[in-house]
Amino acid sequence: MTTMTPPQAQPLSEPQTIPTPTRNRSFRALEPSRAGIVIRWIWLSLAGVLAFFPFYAMVVLSLKPGQVVELPGSLIPWQDVSFASYEQVLSGQNILGWLGNTLIYSLVSVVAVLFLSALAGYAFAKKRFAGKEVMFWSFLAMVMVPFHVTLIPMFILMAGIGGVDTYWGLILPTLANAQAVFLMRQFIQGLPDDLFEAARIDGAGEFRIFLRIVLPLCKPILATLGIFVFLWHWNDFLWPLIIAKSNAMFTLTVGISSLQQQNVPLSTMLAGSVVALAPIFFAYLIAQRYVQEGVTGTGIKG
């Protein structure tokens, strides 16, 4: 069944109403009529087709190498199918290398961002120290700054410390994630203090409290945040473009876009795009429940 249960005890900036249970028969009243159901299915399907069409076209056209695309013939999936474009793109291009780089970029960043922002968010949420408000608001202010303003100085800095064309040079600057800190703070603020007090009284060290109590409680927000940070890094384009010089360091987005300038046929480009998109699509299909629950449940709606 679908996840219609309201989110559990998530801290939001406004109080959340939890619907009280009602008797079953009154649910019926709100359900649409037979006709209503059919109408709903029709226009949802229409919207679904429009949303999905680009992906469909991508896959089908990638299987029709060397052809001039004609409508509607080229969109029929079972005519003239060949995997030649995939062979070409997988053997002639460094797609697997790009895939590896993107995985490293995304996974390492996720772990690091989650850890660092949880640490900082916890401190902002539960601790008192001088300059806290100023620091926190300056974090927030950085969200407003368009990335491109900082791009050139960031590159010059990375080049100066020898980070160009390296994994750590790629990853490190992206770990400064203000939204992550903000979300962690929001979430942790909603956690009851007694748990920490009790552990403190028992003599547990602060870091231990963080690891053993705070982090486990944050699982829902960590899952959601992790997914979004992962996605953001997977699809990141401009920064990997600037920091990676050699083909070996390209991420998928940079690599696929470099195909555009190589005058490759359309089907090869699309094959490359399909290969680049496939991993997250599968990951999404598996993890979609968490994504959906996460977006709906953790007060990202503010």
Next chain:
Amino acid sequence: MRVSKFTALAAGAAAIALLAGCSAGSGGGGASSGEQKVTVWLYPVIADEATHKQFWDDTIAAFEKDHKDITVDYEIFPWANRDEALQTAIAAGKGPDLVYLIPDQLAAYQKSIQPLNDLLSKDRQDELLPNVKKSATIDGDLLGAPILTSALPLLCNAAAFEQAGVTEYPKTWDDVREIAPKFTEKGLYVLNYPASPEMTLNMTYYPLLWQAGGQVFTKDGDVGFDSDEGEAALSFITDLAKDGALDPEALTTTVPLEQTAVAQGKVGCTWNNAVPEVEPFWGAENVKVLPPLTGKESVAYGTVGSLSVLKASKAQDAAAQFAEYATSADVVKPYLLASGFFSALSDTEPLYADDPLLGEVEKYVPDTTVGELDTSSRALMGVLAPEIQASLLGQKSPADALKDAATAAAPLLNK
């Protein structure tokens, strides 16, 4: 807010970090004494990566054998975004010693390139084709060791001409105007004119400008296209667009080659495609190599690829030596044959004597031009191309488009 010692610490860390970044200029190869290391950045001139790498491995091995104190490392970067990659690297002091550049880049990076007047042997400098040497020289400085050239005369599709019922290939602009309606009648296009923003004007508008007797830049460094000649060139192509003689899609969008009208045999002639590009689609028997069109003059564009030594290089001599070696006639021959380009040197035999098509194109090499070079060449294209599009799409008169482009170019030229 009182400044806590924490904030002071953080500020200090930031200052150090930024200073470290700003003093990046001193970064770079600390080679052991006596031994010089040369880094070369290249691009996929030869499309097949394996062949390309093989050539450079062999060339470097032979060079290093004769020069025991020099090691050469090369890296092949994709064409995509090469300027971003290169100029950010140069700005951060992490550029290569030697890099492959085309004339517009020579102009753009002029301040960062070491002139080769003293680093390249006199013999070699005399060996260069005159037009090639001119293309690589700015303000009297030879900014690169030319390794290849191209030539883009007129290529016409015999099959398309047959379909249109036209028997004579065009020589002048008037010829084109005359035969255009015949192509349009049959649902074909008389010329190929891609005008999307990333298409370089060198291959599209500038040849027309030069054929009309005009220039991109005047001798004083002002824009030269907002002249009568410029207007004549733009009007020529705009009128064709208005009459439906050009593929409207090509005027605005870049699509993969096999999807374009020219690949599908729907276009009569082109001066912006190379023989290897169209031959697979038209069939070798249909490719006709012809002299460039004549407005007032007959002019074709031909690029020059050079290996340039950067000023920041710590091994300039070694880099220049390698450049001279790699671009010498015997060494570079397999490179040219594999890539379909032509020799930049004047005393070599024709490379493509056996190839009827490329052999024909080769004859035009000594007459091609890259036009006038200026530091702001690329920026200028950026403001001129959209105005040309506006004219082609019928939104402005050619005269107005060129005038607006000249106005927009004013701040670019003041640098």
Next chain:
Amino acid sequence: MTTTTSTAPPKSRVARVLARREARVAFLFVLPAFLLFIAFRFGPTIAGVGLSFFAYDISGEITFKGLANFQRMVADPLFWRALGTTVLYTVFAVPISLVLSTLLALGVRRAFRGARFFRSIFFLPVITSLVLAGSIFVWIFSGNGPWSKLMAPLGLGGSWLGSTVLVIPAIVIVGVWSRFGYGMMIMIAAMQDIPRELEEAALMDGANSWQRFRSIILPHLKPTVFFLAVIETTAAFQVFDVIYVMTQGGPANASYSLVYMLYDQGFKYFDYGYAAAIGVALFVMTLAVALIQRLVIGKQK
């Protein structure tokens, strides 16, 4: 936003020692993130803003130019064009995206057999990088593409990407396609907060779906709508990927957005100072939008 710790102010010496220890630990916890911010956010931002007062070119020469970059910007018709294009894009993309998100959220919020399937489909574009999807969209909008064929009977056939008038709607479509799923998810969450009894009661009172929507659902959604509006507006103002991939600012600069101009000036023409000035302008505008939001939502609360 206030802190939630509500311990009594430390009075005894032990309490003060503990408080100092707490503060030290807190510093340490925040330190890694803060150092990263200094190095990669504050520092570069200040440098980026500062750069706008200089001319910095590819050879590393820096010359102080005062306000010259800003004067050039104000006098530059291309800048105003880019601003106009960006505003035009935003004005269309944001409302359309919000309406679409709301409509679809209404459609899939209840539990029915296909709900999860549809939600997944609608969310797929959100996880798709436009850089990767660009080539298929160029084909879709090209003269031979399905969209042109669809629009032909309406007299709007031909490549939309080739028309200076229709290119913006084309980009809006792609932009909306890319983002509506996100808004939809958020709307669903907001709608789930609404107690069912309210809607049932309204139904019993004889209200039809439109009336139920207007008087019950919509008021509940207001804060969410505003939140989404700000997020979407900020994102729309920074539209870049779709333009980079599909139109490169054309035709004839008809789709030249502000961020694209920043990128163009900085990375194609190497004029970092001017690009930085545009970045500052963008920054100021984004800040203005956020402030307006703060005022409006502030009033809501």
